[in-house]
Amino acid sequence: MSNHGRYIWYELMTSDVEAAKRFYGDVVGWTHEDMSAGDMTYTVLKAADAPSGVAGMMTIPAEVKAMGVPPNWTGYVCVDDCDAAAEKVRSLGGSVMRPPEDIPDIGRFAVVADPHGAVFEIMKPAPMDGGWPDTPPGALGHTSWHELYGGDPAEGFGFYEAMFGWKKGDTLDMGPMGPYQLFSNQDGVVGGMMKKPEQVRQPAWLYYFQVGDIDAAVLRVTNGGGKVVNGPMEVPGGDWIIQAVDPQGAMFALVGKRG
Incomplete structure (x- = not known):
């Protein structure tokens, strides 16, 4: 079965990697491993059940910072063919911010935006040993929800449906x-x-990153220099969420339980 349309990675570009390691290590519980590639260091973030990593972080490249891009999180969506997918983004009214290129031994990726300007990344990953990981719902330290603030979803959903085959569910x-x-x-x-x-x-x-007790996580966010901008708020199914900003200004969210 094709993995086209699946989320496969998440990445933080930040102005202070060392501070971000401490903050997210405390708030989410991630451990980390630094990897060097030439003159660049890339930090892999790991959950307890995912020794190969669940996300990464890096210093904002100078050319990206010069464009006025602030610290931010982005998600990678798997595609069967990166070049063809980038062309399809254009044909559907989106834009290609960084054309397809290879990351040795990792895959081929591109930075794109939907027709309303929301940025994300696409990647054709290199073959994976052991097949696709099976992560149970609600696994601590994993990304458990993806939320788009864009145009009217009745109009904007068609782009993602055509790109990735995503299906509409309930409308709340x-x-x-x-x-x-x-x-x-x-x-x-x-x-x-x-x-x-x-x-x-x-x-x-x-x-949204999965944590245990949401109120304890709120304290870790604020004690670590972050700011909660919304919540805690209960959502359907009994989970609680917050939306927050880390000390460097990147938006993120947490989902957990209460009591």
Whole structure:
């Protein structure tokens, strides 16, 4: 079975890698391993059940920083053919921010944006030993939800459906905030889309990391110099979420239990 349309990696570009290691290690529970590639160091973040890593972080490259890009998280979506997928992004009204290129022994990737400007990455990964990892729902330290603040989901969903074969799920009524469109891929329901709130500066994806007790996580965020901007808030199914900003300014979110 093709893994086209699956999330395969998450990455933080930050202005202070050492501070980010300490913050996320405390807040999410990740350990880390630094890897050198020429004059660049890439840090792999690991959950307890994922020794090969669940995410990575790096210093914002100078050329990206010069474009005014702030610290941020991004997600990688698997594609069967990176070059063909990049061309399809263009044909569907999106844009290619960085054309396809190879990362030796890792895969071929590109940085793209949907028609409303929300940035994400696509990758054709190198063959994986042991096949696709089987991560149980709610596994600590893993990314368990993906949320798009973009255009009206009734219009914007078509781009992702055409790109990745994602399927519409239930549509939740968010009152004045409009509809919240759930979507699924091979792993089941993995996220939702909604129209960008006015306080969000530009269309963007937000990634939710799984923790244990949400109230304890709130204390770790604030004690570590981060800021909670929304929540804790209960969501369908009994989980609780917060949305937050890390000390360097990158947006992220957490999902956990209460009590």
